[in-house]
Amino acid sequence: MKFKILGLLLSAGLVLAACGNDDDDKQEKQMDKQQTSQTSTDKNDDMDKDNQNDTQSNDQQSSQMNNMTTDVKDIQTEPEKAIETAQKEFDGQVKNIEYKQDNGEWVYKIDLVNGQNEAEVKVSDKDNKVLTSEQETEDDMQEQKVVDLDSVVSYKDAIKTAQKEMKGDLKQWKLNHDNGKLVYEVELVDQNKESEVIIDAKTGKVKGMDH
Structure with a gap:
């Protein structure tokens, strides 16, 4: 009789132990699922933050690029007027002329030459006044x-032609001699991508592109 009771007790103990093990397994699996879920959530949060940072970075770059471009209709001083102002500062002929942004301000940079003397005069687009003037003398x-x-x-025609070839807003333009040819170099910006279109200043035809 004692053996039977002992046997029953042992059986009951094994059943309880098995149930206990099952409960432990369930708890461990549940904890694993929670940890996996948390890890997945953390990864998703990190990815969202990375994507958000990338978006903010791209927006900042676009904003910076937009601040560096302008529209032809917003140019306030015609190049002929800027040249007249520069020549009052230094009596010389135009070697080249460039329109660009300099220290946050749109300016004309005009290089003038008179014999052995040269000058670089910067004229404000906003009010057609001389900003800086530098002179030098070349011996040879x-x-x-x-x-x-x-x-x-x-x-204006050169820029219009350039924008037909390449999409973009005006960053700067320059009129100078390149390999003996008088050309316009028009730089454009489109969605953080810069390109340059070379236009024959005599014919108005496209000579080349760089992008």
Whole structure:
């Protein structure tokens, strides 16, 4: 009789132990699921933060690029007027002229030459006033080619042609001699991508592109 009771007790103990093990297994599995779920949530949060940071970074870059571009209709001083202002500062012929942003302000940078003397004059687009003027003398001066705005297509037409070839807002334009040819170099920006279109200043035709 004692053996039977002992046997029953042992059986009951094994059943309880098995149940206890099952409960422990369930708890461990539940904890594993919670940890896995938490890990997945953390990864998703990290990915969301990365995507958010990337978006903010792209927005900042776009904003910076937009601040560096302008529209032709927003140019306040015509290049002929800027040249007149520069030539009052230094009596010389135009070697090249460039329109760009400098220290947050839109300016004309005009290089003038007179014999062995050269000058770089920056003129504000906003009020057509001289911002800076630097002069130097070259001892061994070769013959300099000069720019005559009356003999070339207008900068507006050059920019319009460039924007037909490449999509983008105006970053800067320059009129100078390149390999003996008088050309416009028009730089455009589209969604953080910069490109340059070279236009023959005499014919107004596209000579090349760089993007």
